[in-house]
Amino acid sequence: MIYARIAGTGSFLPGEPVSNDDLVARGIDTSDQWIVERTGIRSRHLASADMSASDLAHAASLRALDAAGVAPDDIDLIIVATSTPDCIFPSTAALLQSKLGIRNGAAAFDVQAVCSGFVYGLTIAEKFIRSGSHKRALVVGAEVFSRILDWSDRGTCVLFGDGAGAVVLEAAETPGVLASALHADGSHHPILCVPGGVAAGQIVGDPFLRMDGQAVFKFAVKVLGDVALEVLDQAGMSVEAVDWLIPHQANVRIIQATAKRLGVPMEKVIATVDRHGNTSAASIPLALDLAVRDGRIRAGQRLIVEGVGGGFTWGAVLLQF
Numbered sequence: 001m002i003y004a005r006i007a008g009t010g011s012f013l014p015g016e017p018v019s020n021d022d023l024v025a026r027g028i029d030t031s032d033q034w035i036v037e038r039t040g041i042r043s044r045h046l047a048s049a050d051m052s053a054s055d056l057a058h059a060a061s062l063r064a065l066d067a068a069g070v071a072p073d074d075i076d077l078i079i080v081a082t083s084t085p086d087c088i089f090p091s092t093a094a095l096l097q098s099k100l101g102i103r104n105g106a107a108a109f110d111v112q113a114v115c116s117g118f119v120y121g122l123t124i125a126e127k128f129i130r131s132g133s134h135k136r137a138l139v140v141g142a143e144v145f146s147r148i149l150d151w152s153d154r155g156t157c158v159l160f161g162d163g164a165g166a167v168v169l170e171a172a173e174t175p176g177v178l179a180s181a182l183h184a185d186g187s188h189h190p191i192l193c194v195p196g197g198v199a200a201g202q203i204v205g206d207p208f209l210r211m212d213g214q215a216v217f218k219f220a221v222k223v224l225g226d227v228a229l230e231v232l233d234q235a236g237m238s239v240e241a242v243d244w245l246i247p248h249q250a251n252v253r254i255i256q257a258t259a260k261r262l263g264v265p266m267e268k269v270i271a272t273v274d275r276h277g278n279t280s281a282a283s284i285p286l287a288l289d290l291a292v293r294d295g296r297i298r299a300g301q302r303l304i305v306e307g308v309g310g311g312f313t314w315g316a317v318l319l320q321f
């Protein structure tokens with residue numbers, strides 16, 4: 001039997017933290033108090049104009065490869081989850097492959113599932129590895145959400161940040177992925193979307209992120225609870241068997257409400273939204289890498305990573321680390 005396990009993690013945040021007060025100083029009509037009370041966000045990182053998603057992905061990937069002790073050419077599958085790709089095509093994964101100097105013909109493609117993208121990518125990579133077709137995957141979440149924010153819309157621009165996180169997932173004799181579940185319901189697309197597109201050399205429609213915050217909040221809490229229970233049920237485990245919960249980092253109130261619904265104490269929840277803001281597909285691997293590097297997550301522990309995002313999409317993976 002072939003299984004798949006995480007062999008190393010890495011992450012990258014561009015530049016210095018940008019505090020809520022820094023946003024006020026930049027002319028946004030908001031306050032530290034409003035943002036902290038409503039979201040728990042205190043700061044975020046914003047990429048400079050010359051940095052793209054593939055640059056962030058590259059920096060995070062080098063750290064993940066180093067942690068796994070493997071060379072770039074040992075990778076035979078590259079999946080990048082992003083909603084802010086460098087360009088329409090080629091994929092950010094192909095550009096990342098080039099930046100890493102991988103010349104072995106590894107498969108490379110992007111996954112577009114917004115904030116659930118990393119969970120989608122991890123689930124896909126695990127199935128490739130378990131099928132025997134591939135041996136070692138680089139799964140990355142990388143975003144420059146600052147590029148699709150309307151900086152005159154204070155209801156959305158204060159929520160997001162830029163960054164990347166990566167894992168190396170490789171074939172193993174013991175299971176590293178104990179259960180996984182992916183879902184989508186496209187009928188909810190109007191409550192969170194970037195409606196615009198490109199045609200005939202022009203941006204057609206609205207190129208910025210639009211959101212009905214309260215509708216998103218309710219939807220996120222419901223599906224994050226449901227999908228965590230679904231993977232536990234698949235594995236025949238109770239929530240007490242899980243050492244760490246890493247939900248998508250959108251808002252500390254969503255995280256707290258999800259943990260409460262599942263009966264998981266906040267001491268067992270990894271939360272980085274206060275320092276990173278919502279980095280969409282990057283939020284889960286960023287939080288994972290932080291907790292691995294600070295020693296909270298250790299070999300042999302069990303964790304649930306779970307995401308929800310525009311589409312709507314949602315999903316969870318139960319991992320044996």
Ligand code: ACO
Nearest residue numbers: 030031034038115154155158213214216217250251308309
């Ligand atoms: N600073 C100050 N005031 C603000 C700001 C701001 N940044 N943004 C909105 N306000 C004002 C509004 O104008 C409104 O003022 P009014 O009462 O005078 O009209 C007031 O604050 C309340 O606005 P609401 O939108 O009703 O505020 P709410 O309590 O719903 O909080 C929030 C908004 C934080 C967005 C909340 O709905 C939320 O957290 N939703 C979840 C959305 C989310 O996390 N999305 C992330 C992407 S989705 C994902 O990753 C799954």
